[in-house]
Amino acid sequence: MWKILKIELFKIFKRPRTYIAFAAIGIIICLIQLAFYLDGEAYIDFMIGSATKNFDIEGKKITGFMVCYVILQTLLLHVPLLIALIGGDMIAGEANMGTLRLLISKPVSRAQLLLSKFTATAIYTILLLIWMAILALGLSMIVFGKGDMINIKSDMIIILESKDLLWRYFAAFGFAAIAMTTVAALSFLLSIFAENSIGPIVATMSVVIICTILTTMDLPLFGTMKPYLFTSHMLGWKGFFDDQVNYSNVIRSAAILLFHIAAFVGIALAVFRKKDVLS
Amino acid sequence: MRRILGDNFSMNSIIQVTNLSKDYKEVKAVNNISFTVQEGEIYGFLGQNGAGKSTTIRMLLTLIAPTSGSIEVFGMNLTTHRKEILRRIGAIIERPDLYKYLTAYENLSLFAKMSGCERKEKELMQQLEMVGLHQRAHSKVRTFSQGMKQRLGLAVALIHDPQLIILDEPTNGLDPQGIADTRNLILSLSKRHGKTILVSSHLLSEIEMIADRMLIIDKGSKVAEGAVKDLFDPGRMIVELQVSNYQHTKEQLQGSKWMERLQKDTGDRFIFQLDKKQIPFLAAALVQMGAGIISLQHRHSLEEYFLSLTSANQHVEDFKN
Numbered sequence: 001m002w003k004i005l006k007i008e009l010f011k012i013f014k015r016p017r018t019y020i021a022f023a024a025i026g027i028i029i030c031l032i033q034l035a036f037y038l039d040g041e042a043y044i045d046f047m048i049g050s051a052t053k054n055f056d057i058e059g060k061k062i063t064g065f066m067v068c069y070v071i072l073q074t075l076l077l078h079v080p081l082l083i084a085l086i087g088g089d090m091i092a093g094e095a096n097m098g099t100l101r102l103l104i105s106k107p108v109s110r111a112q113l114l115l116s117k118f119t120a121t122a123i124y125t126i127l128l129l130i131w132m133a134i135l136a137l138g139l140s141m142i143v144f145g146k147g148d149m150i151n152i153k154s155d156m157i158i159i160l161e162s163k164d165l166l167w168r169y170f171a172a173f174g175f176a177a178i179a180m181t182t183v184a185a186l187s188f189l190l191s192i193f194a195e196n197s198i199g200p201i202v203a204t205m206s207v208v209i210i211c212t213i214l215t216t217m218d219l220p221l222f223g224t225m226k227p228y229l230f231t232s233h234m235l236g237w238k239g240f241f242d243d244q245v246n247y248s249n250v251i252r253s254a255a256i257l258l259f260h261i262a263a264f265v266g267i268a269l270a271v272f273r274k275k276d277v278l279s
Numbered sequence: 280m281r282r283i284l285g286d287n288f289s290m291n292s293i294i295q296v297t298n299l300s301k302d303y304k305e306v307k308a309v310n311n312i313s314f315t316v317q318e319g320e321i322y323g324f325l326g327q328n329g330a331g332k333s334t335t336i337r338m339l340l341t342l343i344a345p346t347s348g349s350i351e352v353f354g355m356n357l358t359t360h361r362k363e364i365l366r367r368i369g370a371i372i373e374r375p376d377l378y379k380y381l382t383a384y385e386n387l388s389l390f391a392k393m394s395g396c397e398r399k400e401k402e403l404m405q406q407l408e409m410v411g412l413h414q415r416a417h418s419k420v421r422t423f424s425q426g427m428k429q430r431l432g433l434a435v436a437l438i439h440d441p442q443l444i445i446l447d448e449p450t451n452g453l454d455p456q457g458i459a460d461t462r463n464l465i466l467s468l469s470k471r472h473g474k475t476i477l478v479s480s481h482l483l484s485e486i487e488m489i490a491d492r493m494l495i496i497d498k499g500s501k502v503a504e505g506a507v508k509d510l511f512d513p514g515r516m517i518v519e520l521q522v523s524n525y526q527h528t529k530e531q532l533q534g535s536k537w538m539e540r541l542q543k544d545t546g547d548r549f550i551f552q553l554d555k556k557q558i559p560f561l562a563a564a565l566v567q568m569g570a571g572i573i574s575l576q577h578r579h580s581l582e583e584y585f586l587s588l589t590s591a592n593q594h595v596e597d598f599k600n
Contacts, residue, residue, distance in 0.1 A: 007389055015380055098376025102435070105340040106393040107366040277342040 001112050008120035012086065018124070021082035022131055029071055029135040033143055036067050047152045064141030065149040065165045069241065071136040076176055076235070079128070080183040080208050081201075086124050087187030088200030090117045091272070095279035096196040104277050114272050118188055118265055125184045126177050133173050151241050158243050168240045175237040175254060182230050182257045183208065185264035192268050195279050230260040291318040292354070293443055293475045294339065299348035301334050301499075308334040310499040311348070316443075316477055321469050323490030323507065324479035325585065331499040332479040333373060336447045339477075340370055352443065366395050369441035371449055375432020379421035383412050383431050386420060387438055394439035403438075410434045410464075425452040433464065444468060446478045450485060458485075465489055483585050495585060502543060516577040517542070518551040518558060523571030531568040537561060 012018050036043065040062040091114075094100035103113060149165055151158040160168070186207060190200035211231035214222045226232050236253035239246055294316035301309040309331045316322040326332045337343040339350060341361055350357040352364045377386045384403060391398040398406070407413040410430035420428065429452060436444060446465070450458045466489055468474040480486050486493050487507060495503040509515065522528045525547060532538055532549070540557075543550040553561060558577060565572055 003392060007392060010389070011378065011381075014378075014385070097378065098374055099378060101337070101340075101342050101372045102370075102376065102390070103393065104342055105365060105368070105370050105372065106390070107362040107364075107395050108393060109362065274344065276344060277337070 001116055004108060004112060004116035005119055008116050009123060012120055012124055017089075018086065021079075021085065021128055024082060025075065025079070025128065025132055026135060028075060029132070029139070032071050032074065033067060033140060036062055036070070037143065040067075044150070048150075048157065060145070060147045061150060062144055063147035063149055063162070064137065064144040065147070065160075065162070065169070067140040067144050068137045068169065069149060069151065071132075071140070072172065072176070072237070075132065075136070076179070076237070079132075079180060081205055082128065083125050083180055083184050084187040084201045084204040085197075087121050087184040088191050088194075088204055089197035090121055090188055091191040092194040092197045092200050093191075095194070095277075098279060100279055101277050110273050111269060114269055115265075118185070118268070121184045121188055122181050125180045129173055129177050129180060133169070137169055149241075158241070160241065160243075168245075172237040172240045175240070175250065178254055178257045178261075179230075179234040179237065182234070182260050182264075185261045185268075186230075189264040189268040192271050192275065228256070230257055233257050292316070293318050293352065294322075294477065295351040296335075296339075297349045297351075299335065299338065299350065300346045301331075301338060301343060302346045307499050309338070309345075312494075312496065312499075312501045313348075314494050314501065314504060316475060317492075318475055319469065319473050320491040321465065321476045321478060321489050323486035323493035324477060324496065325483060325486045325493055326479075326481065326496035328481050330481075330496045332481075332496060333447055334499075335496070336370075336372060336445055336477070336479060339445060340368070340372065341365065342372070366439070367442045368445060369394075369436035369439065369443070370445040370447070371429075371432045371436050372445075372447050374451070375428050375435070377420050377428065377431060377435065380419060382417045382419055383407060383423070383434075384416040386431065387434055390435045391438045396439045398438060406434045406438055407431075409437075411460075426454060426457040429453055429457065429461070433461070437468075442475060444474050444476045446476065448480055449478060450480070450482070462489055516553050516555050516558060518553050518561065519574070519576045519578070520549045520551065520561075520565070520570075521547065521573040521575075522549075522565070523573055524569060528565070528568060528570040531570070535564070537564065 044061045044066075091100065094103065104110065146162050148162050149160045151160060183204065187200055187204040190203045191197070194200050208231060211229045215226055215229055215232045233253035233256050236250055236257075239250045239253070292315050294314075296315070297313050298311050299309055299313065300307065300311050312331075312335065314322075324332050324335070334343060338345050339352070339357070341357065353367060355364055357364055378389070381389065384407065387403050387406060388398065391403070404413055404416060407416050410433055412427060412430055412434065415423070415427065420431065423431065429449070433446075433449070436446070449465070450461050453461060462485070465476055465478060469476050478486070478489065490507050492506050493504070493510065494501060503510065528549070529544070532541065537551065540551045540553050540561075541549060542552045551561065555577075558575075562572070562575060565575075
């Protein structure tokens with residue numbers, strides 16, 4: 001399986017489209033950092049708003065940690081599209097190119113081939129997040145320096161100490177990797193049913209959008225299904241930036257996401273093993 | 280050009296297909312076909328587009344699961360020994376689609392690894408040289424012509440030195456020189472390297488020139504099988520009979536010695552395969568049966584034989600009308 005995984009990674013990183021996501025993330029992060037560098041104070045003042053009537057914030061308001069948090073909040077909503085570009089292409093793209101029939105006629109089991117392809121997709125997702133971490137956290141710390149972080153929530157403002165932040169970011173990126181892998185698994189599953197990658201990419205985004213709407217609308221009808229939707233748990237990484245981390249909530253969210261990954265890949269495996277390859 | 284089997288030809292079965300069928304809802308893509316491919320021979324698989332050739336080949340390569348029937352390759356069941364069997368097969372399935380964003384060399388290396396063998400740079404280059412692509416080894420496949428892709432597809436099919444080679448329409452899209460080169464390569468692989476080859480085509484002339492034995496398939500069903508030299512034997516005639524008392528003649532033919540010679544019953548005509556000398560005796564027998572002969576035509580070209588056995592004949596008739 002290691003040999004097939006290496007081949008799949010080789011194919012992914014030989015395709016120019018693979019680097020679109022890396023370039024897009026790089027550009028967006030640099031733009032946000034530039035905006036903060038030029039006009040960050042005004043943004044912070046706007047976000048804190050009337051709260052400063054009751055107390056003063058002394059010291060540096062814009063730090064590398066703070067900028068990274070804002071970047072994560074903005075980007076993790078849109079990264080699923082970039083992940084779906086690769087996940088949705090893994091099987092459907094091969095079918096479209098006509099190479100799927102060649103791969104399946106080789107002495108490799110379909111299960112091995114599928115799991116190698118999914119593992120390669122997951123590795124791509126993780127590398128994308130590492131790239132994001134390097135730019136969003138590493139570069140922000142270089143540009144804006146270390147320092148405490150102001151976490152502005154709807155009902156409170158939390159100040160987290162600088163020395164207490166790095167582990168929170170590692171944990172948050174780890175959680176985000178699980179959340180994004182869930183999207184990768186969904187697009188991968190949908191990829192099995194199509195013969196070109198546009199369908200699975202659009203379908204993945206449609207599912208994410210519909211589930212997000214169901215998650216955010218506070219209607220009793222949707223309330224019962226909310227806990228089971230993966231989109232309800234994708235922002236669980238924010239839990240690491242509470243004053244006291246509610247580990248049971250974070251672990252439950254991670255477990256639900258992992259269950260979705262297992263279910264999506266399991267269904268993909270069951271379908272793919274029996275599928276007639278007609279492309 | 281046609282090759283006659285040598286005296287030392289081994290008669291071990293490489294492929295044994297028994298009562299193979301594939302249904303898609305109400306469509307029978309392949310209908311209960313059986314055939315055997317012997318070691319070292321070139322076996323032609325002839326039929327029009329949509330006759331069921333590619334579906335059968337896809338079942339041989341485990342791309343499609345049969346609805347019923349069994350496939351044995353190298354004496355092993357394909358379902359239970361899939362990996363062992365596929366390790367010894369090289370194939371081109373319809374178009375030789377490869378990764379366009381990779382070079383010829385990278386494609387070859389990648390598929391060698393997928394086939395379970397590591398090839399050194401020198402060996403990969405030799406393989407590319409064999410198909411005349413060594414000078415374009417490091418060019419991206421997207422810059423290749425159809426003929427070059429076809430040749431690279433052949434190199435990929437042969438890189439792991441398979442015992443059995445399955446080629447589905449290998450000359451599609453090639454220019455005359457490319458067709459001749461491919462034909463010579465197939466003959467060389469069989470004659471000089473002892474490979475067993477199953478080659479499909481909708482072009483009778485292609486099969487006729489390279490195959491030792493052939494199977495004709497039409498609408499998913501086998502309509503004829505045999506040595507090309509026998510099917511092409513000028514002494515062997517295809518006799519097409521049209522009678523006024525169709526039902527009566529059919530009943531009379533059943534149980535008669537002529538039943539063995541009957542190749543096809545089209546519903547309004549009977550097609551026999553006979554030795555030339557037998558034709559007067561058939562005519563006499565039909566008169567005795569009271570068949571009411573409308574026409575008794577004979578043909579002897581393989582092309583006509585093919586047309587007479589497949590629905591292509593109907594297309595020709597429609598075109599004439």
